[in-house]
Amino acid sequence: MxxxxxxxxxxxxxxxxxxxxxxxxxxxxxxxxxxxxxxxxxxxxxxxxxxxxxxxxxxxxxxxxxxxxxxxxxxxxxxxxxxxxxxxxxxxxxxxxxxxxxxxxxxxxxxxxxxxxxxxxxxxxxxxxxxxxxxxxxxxxxxxxxxxxxxxxxxxxxxxxxxxxxxxxxxxxxxxxxxxxxxxxxxxxxxxxxxxxxxxPQPLDCIEYEKNQNRYNELPQEIIKFIGKSFLCVFAGYYIDYEGVNEMLGAAKIIKDNDLPIKFVFVGSGPEEEKMRKYVDDNKLNNVFIGKRIKKELIPALLKRADICLAQMAIRNNPTSFEYGISKNKISEYMYSDSCIIYGSYQKNQVINSSGAGYVIEPFNETAFAKKIKLVFNMDEKERKKFGINGKKYIIENETVEKLVDKYEKLFY
The missing domain is CATH 3.40.50.2000 (Glycogen Phosphorylase B;)
Incomplete structure (x- = not known):
């Protein structure tokens, strides 16, 4: 066929x-x-x-x-x-x-x-x-x-x-x-x-993903050097308002003002990039790295190194935005990364919190982002690892490419 x-x-x-x-x-x-x-x-x-x-x-x-x-x-x-x-x-x-x-x-x-x-x-x-x-x-x-x-x-x-x-x-x-x-x-x-x-939903090839998780040393050296051994928050995606990148930077400033040893790495591209870089420079945020897009195959390695993955999907001042769900490879990859996810959305019933993979917070709220980041930072390692375990379990049970093709295949006849 x-x-x-x-x-x-x-x-x-x-x-x-x-x-x-x-x-x-x-x-x-x-x-x-x-x-x-x-x-x-x-x-x-x-x-x-x-x-x-x-x-x-x-x-x-x-x-x-x-x-x-x-x-x-x-x-x-x-x-x-x-x-x-x-x-x-x-x-x-x-x-x-x-x-x-x-x-x-x-x-x-x-x-x-x-x-x-x-x-x-x-x-x-x-x-x-x-x-x-x-x-x-x-x-x-x-x-x-x-x-x-x-x-x-x-x-x-x-x-x-x-x-x-x-x-x-x-x-x-x-x-x-x-x-x-x-x-x-x-x-x-x-x-x-x-x-x-x-x-x-979006499929995840777990075998390929796990191979790519081992490619950390192939990341740009400036990113590896910046990260060092720090507690790490990562955003990978599109630099645009509805993805909450400016509020994430606001959270990074709150974290810095509180003298917490947490670093933030952003990789991607988009219309907010210049504004983001200006904010970092104006506020002397030496805990933030804003990078260009990196190879898709290297994203799993960066996410595996992260302690927290940051995301948001919401249209400003529109509480019904994305009420029918989202279609993002990023969320599946975040859930399989062994990290905790902090996700901004008006829609509180999300797989991220229902599976135990992380927290859903009010969007466009830098204080809410900072509060959850500090909460996860202060957890003991065993408790923090539960988020990654729960996220990976959900993907394996529901969104592997094999399981989705089982479903897809039935549509051919």
């Missing part, structure tokens, strides 16, 4: 994109499926090309491959050029799909993956043409997310996305979502039957 997964922002981990489809492709290939992941060759995350060829093929193994299609470059994730890149990807899939069929065969399953809805159009076109089963995956509930951020329900983009969403969901054989509570929206709000959708 041939499976095509069309996902604009996917890539192999070494290229720094979304790795969800890569892990699924590897596991499907072990079960004798032939998998092709179709993605853009211009990385949304590094703003650089994986390849400048019009259609560039790579091999994960003999049964799993990537097709990277060239799309125009852009350097502002909210700009017009990104929109043009989106349409270009759809047109590029349409232009090259016969070349992919010639190389890898006709698809029996076509999975069209958002973030953006236009991928669903071309995925359905290919599925219909070859009488393949059509699955829709949604990792973000656009346009509800834009409405949550303050966009009018009458905005042309919201109207277009709603039309595309209904069009795709109506035609899908199954709807997949990686959001933990997406069924409340898709079934409860939109009215689709529960048997039409399935929740498949």
């Amino acid at each position: 041939n499976i095509w997964i069309i996902d604009h922002y996917s890539s192999e981990p070494k290229y720094g994109g979304y790795s969800r489809q890569y892990y699924f492709a590897k596991e499907f290939s072990k079960r004798n499926y032939n998998v092709l992941v179709v993605a853009s060759s211009f990385s949304h995350f590094t703003h650089s090309y994986i390849s400048t060829e019009e259609c560039f093929f790579t091999e994960i193994n003999k049964n799993a491959h990537y097709a990277y299609l060239k799309t125009p470059e852009y350097y502002n994730n909210a700009g017009l050029k990104r929109i043009l890149n989106t349409f270009s990807f759809v047109l590029s899939v349409r232009r090259h799909y016969k070349e992919m069929i010639k190389k890898y065969g006709v698809p029996d399953i076509v999975v069209g993956c958002s973030v953006h809805h236009f991928t669903w159009l071309v995925s359905y076109y290919i599925a219909k043409r070859y009488k393949a089963r059509f699955l829709v995956e949604t990792r973000d509930l656009w346009p509800q997310s834009q409405i949550d951020e303050g966009m009018s329900v009458y905005h042309p983009m919201v109207i277009i996305l709603k039309i595309l969403q209904k069009w795709a969901f109506d035609r899908a054989d199954k709807i997949i979502s990686s959001l933990s509570k997406a069924d409340k929206y898709i079934c409860g709000v939109l009215g689709y039957p529960k048997e039409k959708m399935v929740l498949i």
Whole structure:
């Protein structure tokens, strides 16, 4: 059976994109499926090309491959050029799909993956043409997310996305979502039957993750030197307001003012980076290191060294934001890291606290971050290690790539 997964922002981990489809492709290939992941060759995350060829093929193994299609470059994730890149990807899939069929065969399953809805159009076109089963995956509930951020329900983009969403969901054989509570929206709000959708969260390849945990010495030497033997808090991700990075820095200042020997390492990129660096300089925070993105494969080694992993997902002054859950590889990786997680969210019922992997606190609250950091710092080591044990146990029981593919595989028939 041939499976095509069309996902604009996917890539192999070494290229720094979304790795969800890569892990699924590897596991499907072990079960004798032939998998092709179709993605853009211009990385949304590094703003650089994986390849400048019009259609560039790579091999994960003999049964799993990537097709990277060239799309125009852009350097502002909210700009017009990104929109043009989106349409270009759809047109590029349409232009090259016969070349992919010639190389890898006709698809029996076509999975069209958002973030953006236009991928669903071309995925359905290919599925219909070859009488393949059509699955829709949604990792973000656009346009509800834009409405949550303050966009009018009458905005042309919201109207277009709603039309595309209904069009795709109506035609899908199954709807997949990686959001933990997406069924409340898709079934409860939109009215689709529960048997039409399935929740498949972000997968974790535990074997690969554990191998990468042993690569600490490959981290940038400036990070290793900064950390030393200190008690450590780590943030890895996007430097943007809704991820709470500024409040985490505020917590670092409180910690420094209290003369606690705790260091903070931030690795990532995003629009808040300049503001973050200025805050660190203005407040002479010698307990904070703000770094650029590091290789995806090295993140597990940094997280394993951490005593606390910091995260937040919340839109400022919007208590209903992310009420249908989040879709972040980061949270699964945090939970498997052996560390305690401190997570800012308006939604208090989270797997982080229900599993015993850490604490959920009020978002955008530097005092709350600092208070929990001090609480964990003052615990004895045995008590602190329980967080990591609980988090890893949850992932093993619920979110390994093997368990999720068991679930995914049922959608093919």
